[in-house]
Amino acid sequence: MFTIPQNFIKKNILPKINNFEKFTLIICLIISLITITAWIFKLESILNLVPNSSTMKFNTALIFLFAGINLILYKENNKISNIIYILLSIFSILIGVITLLEYFGVDSFQIDNLFVLDSFTKVNPGRMSSATAVCSLITGIGFLGLKSKNDIFSNLSKFTLVLVVISSMIAIICFVLAIPVDEKPLGFGSMAIHTALLFLTLSLILIFKSKNALLNNIKEDGLKGTLVFHKVLPSLIIFPIVLANILMIAISQSWINIEFGIVTYTVVFIPISIMYIAHISLEFNKTDIKRKELEVSLINKNLNLTKFNQALDLIAIVAITDENGIIKYVNDSFCEISKYSREELIGKTHKIIKSDYHDNDFFKSMWTDIKAGKIWVGEVKNKAKDNSHYWVDTTIIPFKNDNSKITGYIAIRQDITKTKKS
Numbered sequence: 203m204f205t206i207p208q209n210f211i212k213k214n215i216l217p218k219i220n221n222f223e224k225f226t227l228i229i230c231l232i233i234s235l236i237t238i239t240a241w242i243f244k245l246e247s248i249l250n251l252v253p254n255s256s257t258m259k260f261n262t263a264l265i266f267l268f269a270g271i272n273l274i275l276y277k278e279n280n281k282i283s284n285i286i287y288i289l290l291s292i293f294s295i296l297i298g299v300i301t302l303l304e305y306f307g308v309d310s311f312q313i314d315n316l317f318v319l320d321s322f323t324k325v326n327p328g329r330m331s332s333a334t335a336v337c338s339l340i341t342g343i344g345f346l347g348l349k350s351k352n353d354i355f356s357n358l359s360k361f362t363l364v365l366v367v368i369s370s371m372i373a374i375i376c377f378v379l380a381i382p383v384d385e386k387p388l389g390f391g392s393m394a395i396h397t398a399l400l401f402l403t404l405s406l407i408l409i410f411k412s413k414n415a416l417l418n419n420i421k422e423d424g425l426k427g428t429l430v431f432h433k434v435l436p437s438l439i440i441f442p443i444v445l446a447n448i449l450m451i452a453i454s455q456s457w458i459n460i461e462f463g464i465v466t467y468t469v470v471f472i473p474i475s476i477m478y479i480a481h482i483s484l485e486f487n488k489t490d491i492k493r494k495e496l497e498v499s500l501i502n503k504n505l506n507l508t509k510f511n512q513a514l515d516l517i518a519i520v521a522i523t524d525e526n527g528i529i530k531y532v533n534d535s536f537c538e539i540s541k542y543s544r545e546e547l548i549g550k551t552h553k554i555i556k557s558d559y560h561d562n563d564f565f566k567s568m569w570t571d572i573k574a575g576k577i578w579v580g581e582v583k584n585k586a587k588d589n590s591h592y593w594v595d596t597t598i599i600p601f602k603n604d605n606s607k608i609t610g611y612i613a614i615r616q617d618i619t620k621t622k623k624s
Contacts, residue, residue: 230270237263298339373398541587
């Protein structure tokens with residue numbers, strides 16, 4: 203039984219750094235350099251550029267500068283780049299650890315104002331928030347884990363990065379909901395919104411780059427799981443934030459009390475989510491119906507093709523080659539008349555059955571025709587494995603792809619040996 207060869211298009215996307223990383227890299231470098239410059243030259247107006255948000259501390263900007271450089275160095279494999287990459291990751295870890303120790307009263311290192319003096323902040327001047335320190339520590343570990351050959355350490359760094367995502371989201375939601383500083387969760391009071399956004403994007407990049415990361419398995423375009431994830435994601439992020447913000451405003455203005463706000467949130471969010479997911483499910487149902495219709499149609503076509511192939515196998519000697527004449531398929535009739543096994547024929551050319559009866563011009567003319575995309579018809583004398591000769595009435599048909607390029611040939615033959623002898 204023969205099947206017509208098919209060309210499969212393989213997608214090979216190996217960008218050195220994707221657009222999301224490029225955007226994060228540029229933002230990291232720009233914000234960190236602007237912030238560092240503002241601290242050095244005491245430009246308070248720039249430091250307070252984001253309204254209703256804390257200022258990004260000098261040490262925090264330094265960490266984002268390190269992160270931006272590490273995003274550049276990640277794909278480099280030379281010794282100097284690797285040393286710089288490791289050192290910058292370790293510096294981020296040390297800054298985070300030393301800052302956390304200061305919150306516990308260990309202030310021997312005086313890292314808060316080591317590089318520049320913070321004369322603007324009244325409480326803990328120059329010190330990043332404890333949440334920022336934790337994120338700095340974990341981000342440094344994340345960069346080290348990304349290049350680590352130790353699977354245990356790599357997996358540990360990957361899972362701890364989830365804490366950065368959660369911490370960043372808490373800070374972002376607190377900012378969106380305009381929660382006062384004294385009402386924010388412990389450690390998030392002085393975390394700037396741009397600090398949270400940068401940590402969020404950095405942690406997501408590191409998670410996506412991690413080996414065997416869960417999110418890596420849903421990045422493939424066109425797969426149903428990926429489509430579901432992309433469509434459901436807005437309902438999991440946008441709806442709760444928007445609804446919570448509306449209710450917070452309503453509670454702060456005393457339009458409703460807290461208890462009624464919680465009930466309203468639940469009552470409103472659940473049906474909206476159900477309707478949204480139902481809408482997505484309906485879309486996928488329609489797609490599945492069309493897919494099943496196409497499957498039935500394809501099965502019917504394949505059945506017809508199978509019957510055609512079986513009939514052709516019974517009455518013809520069939521061989522399929524690539525564009526260079528290398529045999530890719532032969533049917534049983536070909537093996538029977540040539541006395542060669544299928545294994546002996548696959549991978550060879552038709553020279554294996556050449557009888558030397560025809561001159562070179564005969565085959566040269568044949569190749570000229572089929573390479574030009576023409577169908578060639580002729581009678582050919584071949585030699586079997588046992589050195590017996592046989593004649594075949596041969597038709598060679600070129601295969602072409604969508605660009606009209608020849609990708610192979612199918613040769614259909616009829617045994618006419620008896621006719622020739624008579």
